[in-house]
Amino acid sequence: MGLQPLFGWLGRLIFLLAIGSPTTAAENVEPTHLAVEPSEITLHDRWDRVQLVVTGSFDNNHVRDLTGNATYTVESPQIAEVTQLGVVLPLSNGRTIVLVRKGSLEVRTPVQVDGMDSPRPVSFRRHVLPLLTRSGCNAGACHGTPTGKNGFRLSLRGYDPALDIGSLTRDTQGRRLNAQSPDQSLMLLKPTAQVAHEGGQRFDKSSYHYAHLREWINQGADDDSATSARLTKLEVFPADRLLAEPAAMQQLRIVAHFSDDSRRDVTHLAKFSVNAESIAQVTPSGRVEKRKKGEVAVVAEYMNQMATARVIFLDRSPAYTGTYPPENNDIDRHVFAKLKLMRIEASPLCTDAEFLRRASLDATGTLPTPDDVRRFVAATEAGKRAKLIDELLDRPEFADWWSLMWTDRLGCNQRFVGIRGAVKYHEWIHHAVADNMPEDEFARAILTARGGNYSHPPASFYRRVRDPQVRAEEISQLFLGVRIQCAKCHNHPGERWTQDDYYSLAAFFARIQYRDGPFFEQIYNKEETVYSTRTGEVVQPRTGQVMAPKFLGGALATLRPDEDRVDAFARWLTGPDNPYFARACANRIWYHLVGRGIVDPVDDLRGTNPPSNAELLDALAADFVKHGYDRKYLIRKIMLSRTYQLSWQTTPTNADDDRYFSHAKVRLPRAEAILDAISSATGSPEKFPNFPPGTTAAELPDGEYKHPFLEAFGRPARAMACECERDTDTNFSQALQLVGGKTVQNKLKSDKGRVATLIAAKKSDREIVEDLFLATVSRFPTPEEQQAMERRLAKAGDQRRKVAEDILWALLNHKEFLFQR
DSSP states (O other), rough: TSSSSOOGGGGGGHHHHHHOOOOSSSSOOOEEEEEEEEESSSSSSOOOOEEEEEEEOOSSSEEEEEETTTTTEEESTTTEEEEESEEEOOOOEEEEEEEEEEEEEEEEEEEEEEEEESOOOOOOIIHHHHHHTTTTTTTTTTTSTTOOOOTTTGGGSSSSHHHHHHHHHTTGGTTTOOOOSGGOOOOHHTTTTTTTOTTHHHHHHHSHHHHHHHHHHTTTOOOOOOOOOOEEEEEEESEEEEEEEOOOOOEEHHHHEEEEEEEEEEETTTTEESSSTTTTTTTTTTTEEEEESSEEEEEEEEEEEEEEEEEEEEOOOOOOOOOOOOOHHHHHHHHHHHHHHHTOOOOBOOOOHHHHEEEEEEHSSSOOOOOHHHHHHHHTTTTTHHHHHHHHSSSSHHHHHHHHHHHHHTTOOOHHHHHHHHHHHHHHHHHHHHTTEEEEEEEEHHHOOEETTTTTTGGGGGHHOEEEEEEHHHIIIIIIOOOOGGGGGSOTOOOEEEEEEEEHGGGGTTTTTEEEEESSTTSEEEEEEEESSOOEEETTTTTTTOEEEEEEEBBBBBHHHHHHHHHHHHHTTTTOOOOOOHHHHHHHHHHHSSSSSSSSSTTTBBTOOSSEEEEEEEHHHHHHTTTTTHHHHHHHHHHHSSSTBBBBBBBBBTTTOSSSSSSSOOOOOHHHHHHHHHHHTTTOOOOOTTTTOOOOOGGGOTTTTHHHHHHHOOOOOSSSGGGGGGGOOOOOOHHHHEEEEEEEHHHOOOOSSSSHHHTTOOOOOHHHHHHHHHTSSSSSOHHHHHHHHHHHTOOGGGHHHHHHHHHHHHEEEEEEHHHHH
């Protein structure tokens, strides 16, 4: 299914209204309508199976899967039979009818059975390899490892049929198969645990798996890779399903479409998995079973293709009222539509003080000053939040902060780009952000950069990525949001990307070369010139084939003989029809503002990791393209939304929500923001050796720069494209830095710091307490906090400054200061 949305939530408004409040109908009532998929069945020989999916509709507009609860009767039982789980099996040639009943309702499903007298040969590609995958034999933890297990190696999930047929039929003199006595084949004895098998029993001797594999061996264990029809599409039914309590399960059906125009039910051959096992599990037969309320993506894999279904399980929620706040823009429309679907209410609006602090940190990485808080909280004019956003986006600190997002990911580190190179690279990125260079132009400038990296700084990008494969991986993750690394050694186990896709993408970057100079002072301060040649190819290591450049998920590149391959890739990447670039950009900007991507992890867009709100991501991406990839436009739009301005405080219906943006996410700011906030709160700027006074942590150009406080709070070395390089978890080293570290202590006790200045100005106890609260947590103290702190100061005597320092220390260590919310 790729990146296409799996849901049409907004097209089901009537349904949303119908489920908006808890059902009061009796749950043991009969369905008002019964539907059976497929409506007609053809079984082509004795190996065919068809999975029925029976759906009941009820008066309350709910639907429920009844596949395991319906009654099945075959009019001519000598022709076909149906299991209690709704699987139709052939017995003899002919036509019959399957009667599906639930209560007083009945559906007649015609069945045609052919080919029972001369069954087709068992296909190695279409049957054997999928059965090995379904049974886990070629999984990464078993024989699918690069070295195999106990001398038996298979390709991971069957990506290399040539290797697999050789391992099964020729390795160890063919001992794994016994054509004269198939039942004595190790391929059957081990997975049925008839002989010792480290992997345990994988299937039963009486199972379909055993019979199918045995027949393949009996037929000569042929490889039909050259003649087997190609799989063109994998389809899942239902593609999306919302199930309200008491519904707790959903049967899936998988259909394969082949290049010879044939279709087959492959539910019994597919391998199933879910992306959230805490919410639901899926059985080997494709039955999704609820564990708790929530949404899961269920992935069906067959012949290295995948189809994804979304299933939502809902509980009754007495606390749910179905009321939502006003919408500020279409972001809220999409977010609130999903919340309504999930029966999750939005939190109330955050306070003005909370909004000021949140917006300042997100837009500029800085805290508001005490005077900023006083003015904003006291202001009464309409639209003051919109005005604040505009002011923040126009401040120079905006460029400092948002260029940091890119310097982290683009390898701005002297180890890679030289001492001078790091400074010049940072300056170029900073100017691009300050000038609001459109995101597509920014990406093209980096990818097509050539020349000396000191004189033409964006060329520094290529100094960290030294070979075509690394370039393909980094560029794919940075600008497409696609992690293609797994396809280097084998087909991607969680996505549709193949080894051919990987090396065809790398072929775009095979002709980039380097030479030293022109500036060369020392090994750590040398310039390199990046240039393109007319020669250089990428070879697929498994096949030995020279790979032509091919756009990811698209066509082969059509290039003129003298055309630079990277230029062609950059044009494709930033074209308005590219299905990845705008989505990846919008998702990354959303992540930096909200704290969680619509797709999360933020740079892992794939069909098996679907967005939490596909309509929202599609709308943001389309609007981003429409407005010329304007970064500030999208940031402003998100910050203006009601969604962005929701409180961090939860309600009974959204306390467990960490996916759908029903409330603000409480999160630890970036290391640079914390250090700069401490400097601001204490009134004591950090002094960074070798940098001018007044330089903030956010302005440091070099990822190689060492600072113990920043390292404790997760500042990355800028050695990876992945956002995961920045550590956002809390740890003990952070506590040591805050409680007794020199950085904090020196700032607290500075004779030019905030406390010393307040004492020297002879400020009253009330003024001191108020100023310290405004400078740290960006709000006025509560009456209780004010009184408690004033009592401490009143008793301090000649220790008044020390007590004020203690109050400031306590505030700096308080979660309200350390966490953004």
